[in-house]
Amino acid sequence: MKRILVTGASRGIGKAIAQRLKDEGYEVVTHSFKSEGTDLKFDIANREECRRVIDADIAANGPYYGVVLNAGIASDNPFPALEDEQWDNVLRTDLDGFYNVLKPIIMPMISSRIKGRIIALSSISGVVGNRGQVNYSAAKAGVIGAVKALAVELAKRGITVNAVAPGVIETDMIKDMPVEEVKKAIPMRRFGKSEEVAALVSYLVSEEAGYLTRQVISINGGMF
Ligand code: NAD
Numbered sequence: 001m002k003r004i005l006v007t008g009a010s011r012g013i014g015k016a017i018a019q020r021l022k023d024e025g026y027e028v029v030t031h032s033f034k035s036e037g038t039d040l041k042f043d044i045a046n047r048e049e050c051r052r053v054i055d056a057d058i059a060a061n062g063p064y065y066g067v068v069l070n071a072g073i074a075s076d077n078p079f080p081a082l083e084d085e086q087w088d089n090v091l092r093t094d095l096d097g098f099y100n101v102l103k104p105i106i107m108p109m110i111s112s113r114i115k116g117r118i119i120a121l122s123s124i125s126g127v128v129g130n131r132g133q134v135n136y137s138a139a140k141a142g143v144i145g146a147v148k149a150l151a152v153e154l155a156k157r158g159i160t161v162n163a164v165a166p167g168v169i170e171t172d173m174i175k176d177m178p179v180e181e182v183k184k185a186i187p188m189r190r191f192g193k194s195e196e197v198a199a200l201v202s203y204l205v206s207e208e209a210g211y212l213t214r215q216v217i218s219i220n221g222g223m224f
Contacts, residue, residue: 008071012171044097115158167220188221
């Protein structure tokens, strides 16, 4: 059975992705912070911890066919008010997390000659930039650069690497937003659902999507 790691799968988009892939028959390994009821637990900002937990998991259970790099945080503030800690936390989590989680996974995937699937959650903020999110936009744009470069490196091995860039999806992450105000900026006048993002990810991980790589797929109700 094809093993797929979904990070940040305790709630929100990651939970919906994990459920969808389970329903489709993949062997899904869920991840989150400590004590959130998932299979693996580590802080994606902690390189040593990522390496230790993922190395042990692969040694015991074999290499991954796919990984959905979904775990992430936002910590918003207008730039003049942005604290050093907010910049550091978001970059360490959202951008370093890409490296920290993927690095221990990639060599076992390559040496097992798996035509694997790597999908990273970016954001509309990383594509067009968003006020109050200079840190988050930088991290999510960084993920897009990493995805595109890695896709070129891995293409000849049949491993695909893509980014998904959601607009506003109804999860805990957006609970402090001015709902009606934000909806006015969305042509569809509604937020997206985690299940709608999961449906897109399910296509990207499928064998059928083998010729689709180095892309950023937006899912945003027509925001741009
Ligand atoms: P969420 O806050 O509901 O869930 C985030 C998940 O990531 C949780 O499982 C949490 O435990 C995990 N996580 C966060 N920091 C972690 C860390 N340091 N180590 C381990 N796990 C950690 O978020 P969501 O709305 O479901 O978003 C999922 C992804 O989609 C994120 O990368 C987010 O940036 C991106 N995204 C979300 C939206 C949106 O509107 N909700 C829009 C665009 C992009």
